Amino acid sequence: MAVSRPDHPSLLPALLAAPDPAERVPRSARDWAVDIACFVLAVLFGGFMLFATSHGSSGVHHPPRLPDVLIGALGCLALWWRRRHPVELAVALGVVSLASASVSGAGCIALFTVAVHRPFRTVAAVAVVHLVTGAIYTAVFPDPTESYWVGVVWGVVVSAAVVAWGMFVRARRQLILSLRERALRAEAEQQLRVTQARQQERARIAREMHDVLAHRISLLSVHAGALEFRPDAPPTEIAKAAGVIRASAHQALQDLREVIGVLREDATEDTPERPQPNLGDLPTLIDESRRAGMTVTYENRLHDVDAVPGALGRSAYRTVQEALTNARKHAPKATVSVIVDGSAGTDLTIEVRNPLVNAASGIPGSGTGLIGLAERAMLSGGRLEHGPTPDGEFRVRAWLPWRGETTPAGAPGGAA
Structure with missing residues (x-):
């Protein structure tokens, strides 16, 4: 039958x-x-x-x-x-x-x-x-x-x-x-596993694009705003601002090509990942913000920056980058304080503070950057807090577990 x-x-x-x-x-x-x-x-x-x-x-x-x-x-x-x-x-x-x-x-x-x-x-x-x-x-x-x-x-x-x-x-x-x-x-x-992997990869790429491009585009907006509100500035300052805008736009396009390149070709085990930022690149990031007109103080309390594992350093770099971008959007004239502290076997602590102000730069933002940072910290096994303090400041503080690995900071070691 x-x-x-x-x-x-x-x-x-x-x-x-x-x-x-x-x-x-x-x-x-x-x-x-x-x-x-x-x-x-x-x-x-x-x-x-x-x-x-x-x-x-x-x-x-x-x-x-x-x-x-x-x-x-x-x-x-x-x-x-x-x-x-x-x-x-x-x-x-x-x-x-x-x-x-x-x-x-x-x-x-x-x-x-x-x-x-x-x-x-x-x-x-x-x-x-x-x-x-x-x-x-x-x-x-x-x-x-x-x-x-x-x-x-x-x-x-x-x-x-x-x-x-x-x-x-x-x-x-x-x-x-x-x-x-x-x-x-x-x-x-x-x-289902394939679908979940695709969604996770898309979310990772989206976070990467946001972290990279939001910083560059906010710099462009600040310099373009300066040219708009000071049309009578000396030609030297106008040329300098235009040069910064050109360099920032070029760097933003380069970063975008590198991120989108992940979507075009499947990386193999023999294919090295593109260079990723780490804690050693924080001074360069802060200098870029200063050249955009921000007042930033940087205090590095680590004894050896190179001892920080590569993945941990990238997460810390992205946290500072997003915090500076938010400060540039919502408190453009405020002084921003960046403090990095910690030791192997405990936590790597990143704290970014700035006074609460009523003025804003007009740069659009939806707050998704802080949500992405919180998710990044959670995936790393740590946590992130952000919000006003009783002292009248806005603070972003992240705790990332530092288990003592000594992966070179410049070596590839996972997604940022």
């Missing part, structure tokens, strides 16, 4: 049961072949039993031939509905076998169908019906050439063989469907 392939793992129990009449589907070519084969087997076996019982050597009485043939033919035709009503059909054929030997083939096919599609408790009950009717038939129409118990034993052997065959087919189908279910689940989990 054919079974359609499951479209979803949750369909496995339904496939092992007979289809609901209200949800039956057209028979496939395989279903037609199996049904025809079952009909032919039932006819052949029933004809053999009819021949055997009609040509006994001692002239023993058997069921009348015409009713026997009619019942057997109807039983074979009834196999057409064995998928929809397997239990009912098997019980009915077992009962009518009391008056027909030719229906025994159809009865075996029906019992086999029950063994394939129903649990063992139901199969055992139907098998008992067939054994009882077989024992009664043997008692009513005995064969003088063999003992009564031999006939009963033959009935038990045939029924047991049919049930065992059906249970084997059921177990094999369950195994195949279980393996298919595992394969589908594994494929779905693999697709």
Whole structure:
């Protein structure tokens, strides 16, 4: 009997049961072949039993031939509905076998169908019906050439063989469907892992683009604003500001090319990552901010900057970069204080403070930079706090775990 392939793992129990009449589907070519084969087997076996019982050597009485043939033919035709009503059909054929030997083939096919599609408790009950009717038939129409118990034993052997065959087919189908279910689940989990990896990579690239470009573009905005509000400035200052704008724009484009390059080609293990900033680059970052007109004080309390692991140094650099960008946006005339402290085995602490002011530079910002910094600190195993202090300042403070690794600060060591 054919079974359609499951479209979803949750369909496995339904496939092992007979289809609901209200949800039956057209028979496939395989279903037609199996049904025809079952009909032919039932006819052949029933004809053999009819021949055997009609040509006994001692002239023993058997069921009348015409009713026997009619019942057997109807039983074979009834196999057409064995998928929809397997239990009912098997019980009915077992009962009518009391008056027909030719229906025994159809009865075996029906019992086999029950063994394939129903649990063992139901199969055992139907098998008992067939054994009882077989024992009664043997008692009513005995064969003088063999003992009564031999006939009963033959009935038990045939029924047991049919049930065992059906249970084997059921177990094999369950195994195949279980393996298919595992394969589908594994494929779905693999697709989920791929999707999550893509999302994480996109989020990493988005953070990188924000950290790099927000700093450069804020510098451009500050210098462009100075030219806008001081059109009467000396030509030397205008040329100097224009040069800074050109250099910042060029650097922003270069940074953008480097970040987008990650999307164009898959990096291999032999492909070195582009140079990443670290704590050693903080003085250059602060000088850029000073040239943009900011007042920045920098206090480095570390004994050896080169001892800071590369990934940790990059996270610290990005934290200072984003904090300076926010200060340039929201407190352009305020003095910003940057303090870096810590030691191996404890935490690397980054603190950026500036007085709260009401003025703003007009540079747009949505606050997503601080959210990204908090996420970066969390992924590193640390934490970040930001907000006003009782002293009337705005403070950004990050604690990043420093486990004492001594990866060179300039060496590649993971995503920034």
